[in-house]
Amino acid sequence: MVTIKDVARVAGVSIATVSRVINGNHQVGDACRARVKKVIKELGYRPNSNAQALVSKTNSTIGVVTPKLAMTFFGTLAAGVEKTAREQHYKLLMANSMYETESELLAINSLRDHNCQAIILHSEYSDEKTLIKLAAEIPGLVLINRYIPAIANRCVWLDNVAGASEATKFLLDKQHRQFAVITSIYQNGDPGARLTGIRQTLTAAEIELNDEAIEESTANIEGGMQAVQALLAKNIRFTALLAYNDLMAVGAIHALFAAGLRVPEDVSVIGFDDLIVARACRPQLTTMHYPVEEMASYATKLAIELSTNPESVGHRTHLFLPQLVERESVTAV
Amino acid sequence: MVTIKDVARVAGVSIATVSRVINGNHQVGDACRARVKKVIKELGYRPNSNAQALVSKTNSTIGVVTPKLAMTFFGTLAAGVEKTAREQHYKLLMANSMYETESELLAINSLRDHNCQAIILHSEYSDEKTLIKLAAEIPGLVLINRYIPAIANRCVWLDNVAGASEATKFLLDKQHRQFAVITSIYQNGDPGARLTGIRQTLTAAEIELNDEAIEESTANIEGGMQAVQALLAKNIRFTALLAYNDLMAVGAIHALFAAGLRVPEDVSVIGFDDLIVARACRPQLTTMHYPVEEMASYATKLAIELSTNPESVGHRTHLFLPQLVERESVTAV
DNA sequence: CTGAAAGCGCTAACAT
């Protein structure tokens, strides 16, 4: 391994000078700088990041903690962070929390041990207190997809209530009056917010949403199928179905067709997230686009800014809005 | 920040002793070890990874280089690595290569600078020479989804030829005799191998596959649609369609239905990869399952083993076989 | 503009 000493020796300068040219320090003579650069190239020298991190107490690394990288949503999130990080010459340290409070904390700590400059955290299960404490300790910590008033300016989140409301209004505009909802059994966080948006909008339109017409299941394709089967078994009548997310919506479409109902002719279905599955299913899914990648990119910039200059960020929060993407799964009654 | 010195001072021992208990070294008295552990807990001490990495010249970190994390396939790959890495208390350093030779090299080097213990590389565009050289320099380097004879024991790959062959045979068994193929415009690597598998099998069955019946396009949903539209426009007759991957297969199904053809009644479609989209589309896709996660996990173990004990690995290569998953998009003629 | 020297926090001989 070629070190800074080797470069210094070959170039006939001190290691301090080499360090200066590495870091683009301007106080080096032109001739000297050129010579050092030449030697660096010849020797194929690359600075040891760990040594740099040790002395400078910061690592040009962004940490990302998500529940499960294999899920499209989190893969896209990580990709958004990576893109922005790479543009600014940062590396990505990843840790999955596997949807567990304990391993989430473990993950965060392991990132801290590496002296990550900033951390992007998608936390669903840690309580607010823990997160607030963490935010106080880690200047470059940003929460994505969660809002905590006490640290509002560290939160990059989506207005799920408004999104679900818009989806509902869209259906209302299409003259739908009989609604059903399939949602996640876990009602904290996103599912709860989206259900709230639906309820508010329906109430405002003076349309009743019976509890019977709300079916809970797991938030995946199978869950969507099961939920619709349950709805059908209960003889619930609906022309419009609001799904918690795209995966459930896709499952719903499968179950609907299996039961002899056509989408959108007999039932209109609307999803949420706009993952790739939305374009894979037939009919292609009308859904609310969740700008994950954009938000991840924004969060990364924010985290870097925060870690560099905590004062600069101010007290505003960072709220994004989902946008309706009209495809084929919704039609007027 | 609390350091090893603080712990030593409070516990009334030397830093060497603290270091020993951190690293589970057995030569420490029970009483002493207990006291140190208590102090570590009280002070909330966590060792600085960078310092550890600097002196031990290895970082309990696995590097992963993939083209694009946002794609399901690579997200799943990364997840597989992460899972195994976490089980063995390693962290994940990610870098995307964005499908470019140059940034691929950049990505690898940045991981090396961090002293990653092992690197899992999904490389499509770097030439063999570069990769062989890299493998010689980095003991813990493992290639995933690529086979290079000179470094066979560093390659974890899939038998694409056999997979495509099996898919073709399956169609043959279902009495199909009129075939069409949609594949990627980039014929190096996987697409080429899969096409070879198809060709060999068809030739062996004495069935002609006219060049006209092979349509190239981009390897995504849109590409699949375009390819099928082109096939239809040329009036190619086929009852079975082999797609390079699931994404193209899904696009094909969309285009087929749009043209008034039913899947599988009029045309059977088979995919490759078994991504989530395969279960999202209707009919659900019959496809060859690519055990990405399993392979990623295997590659990770191999990489760790290699980095620890390069001799132990032997000269065998690490070949996986895709498996047919029968769903709804194929039927007998 | 350049060099000498003092550490960053930790591990690993080498002593005791």
Place this chain on the structure above:
DNA sequence: ATGTTAGCGCTTTCAG
């Protein structure tokens, strides 16, 4: 069983 000490490769004063 425990302590002392010499670095790991680098950045950053402080001198010159």
